[in-house]
Amino acid sequence: MARRKRTPSSTRTELGNLDIAACERARVSRDRRFDGRFFSGVRTTRIYCRPVCPVRPAKAENVSYYPSAAAAERAGFRPCLRCRPETAPFSPAWKGSLATVERAMRLIARGALDRATVEALAARLGVGARHLSRLFDKHVGASPGQVAKTARVQRAKRLLDDTELPMTEIASLAGFRSLRRFNAVFAEVYKRPPSDIRRRLRNV
Template identity: 50%
Template sequence: MLDPQQCRSARLARDARFDGRFFIAVETTGIFCRPICPATLPQERHVRYFESAVAASRAGFRPCLRCRPDSAPDSPAWQGPQTTLSRAIRLIDAGALQQSNVAALCDRLGIGERYLRQLFQRRFGVSPKAYALYRQCLFAKKLLHETALPVIDVAHASGFSSLRRFNDAFKRQMALTPSDIRRQKRRNAALTVKLAYRPPYQWERLRHFYALHLIEGLEWVDERSLGRTLRQGETTGYFDAVHDPERHQFVVTLVLSELGDLSAIVRQIRRMLDLDADTAAIEVHLRRHLPELPLAEGLRLPGSWGVFEAGIRAVLGQQVSIAAANRLIQNLVDHLGETDAGGRRRFPTAGAIAASDLAFLKLPASRRETVRRLATAWDRGELGEDPRQWLSLKGIGPWTANVVAMRGNGDPDIWLDGDVGLRRALARLETPVDIATASPWRSYLTMQLWNQIL
């Protein structure tokens, strides 16, 4: 948490770089806001600062309808080394407690329920269930503001099993009713959401990376936007994300077969675009420990849609050039990917890859078997989303597992030891670089070095 003086300076300047890092509650109105709220600035003696929207809500404040805390970039709680709490937050945000219960979540984390509750109580002052419920309501509020979905569809998309339960929970958590929100918005026929980030944001380099690895039919990129087809649970569809640099956001239009997985899909898009990184803080750390390294401001981690796709792409990219890897992945998508009504292709399912002999791929037989072995294990549910568990599979080494962790999970602290491109970039530097000092941001060091050669 920033100290009160830092928070005061940031709110008085309405500095977008601090958006989502803290929230401002005003005791005279009972409302909490983002640092960039356009409302008249309250006097400091009436202000309280909170690290999260959950904590502000728990203290009895309701969200501002002008700056909309639900639209703020997520807090940087996930940043730094992997921890049990950050993994629990990621799973809950992906819907783990909507699909199951706390006991099942603890089994996935390998900890006891009491310990998990202690972690959430210390961090947020609430239980895991209360945290999950608030996140559901915050996402519902975003949909009520930004889409024309009927309220019953908003409830379903937010993970509620009934409209009555949704209305009760929403009023209890937000101190507002869904009707109160709808009276504040213009109707819009498209399913469009706005996803904010903290500047600086190096869109040109992210766009270049995606264009360099583009698979036709699966993905599309132009000067202002990128999009792709998707599959999440039982939901299929596609999205287009248009960059709006003036408002520090992406305007994302989604076309989906159903809405039950919408929250998880939005979280995936945020991860693909790396919208929750505090790049200013990351670069301060890198400059402090690696002053000899030239840095580009606002570089982000480009993500794959999920760990399975990242894994297949990484295996096909072993020991070949980017162009050669693209050709192999394109062949895989063309042969085994499903085609939607618009002629777009989806990435093949694990079952489709496992069932194919992959003879159309011009690869050594051992590499084809690695692809099939990975797909078979994933299809049978034998692999988790932690790529370090994949090392037991023949053909999956540390480099491949690390690529998957960085691009499939958004792990901020990955160093791709042995990567040819990184060796080339390091060789250009006049003085040696101590890689260890870049932790916990070695993934961003990787992107900085790749940026010099790609």
């Protein structure tokens, strides 16, 4: 992981390819043009958000910036239940600069690592697994496996929000191999079980 860099405003980023000043302006103004291009984590709450989050913006000195949801989760932040990071548009910060990474992200979003290995994914892309992992660490801030985990949890969260499907079916459709694994990973990311999320939605 790249060393965190301080800026004059004390905001931080995990990767040097984010324009921190632009991210800060977009976060405070809720600029929709930046939705999906970065995520911000708040140290005081340990929650990460989209730039368009309706919650009152946190103080700049408490905010870190990440190029992907997986990178924010890797750093120990959980998804915001207000702005729903799982619904952010797919618009990686490096788009247009690294075709291999972009293609890999799209394949992972479609479930490429739900039943296959990183080695198999790398072979589809015509690169080695180690090289692919290095590219992900540099440009995404997380490994392919971590990105795949985030993608599965995000699929599950959308199904919880938008359907009345039973948990076993949600787990299967989201790409988890068992209900037990689904419950464990979901609770790890959201710090609460999926059943709590569904109860919360029904009580709104």
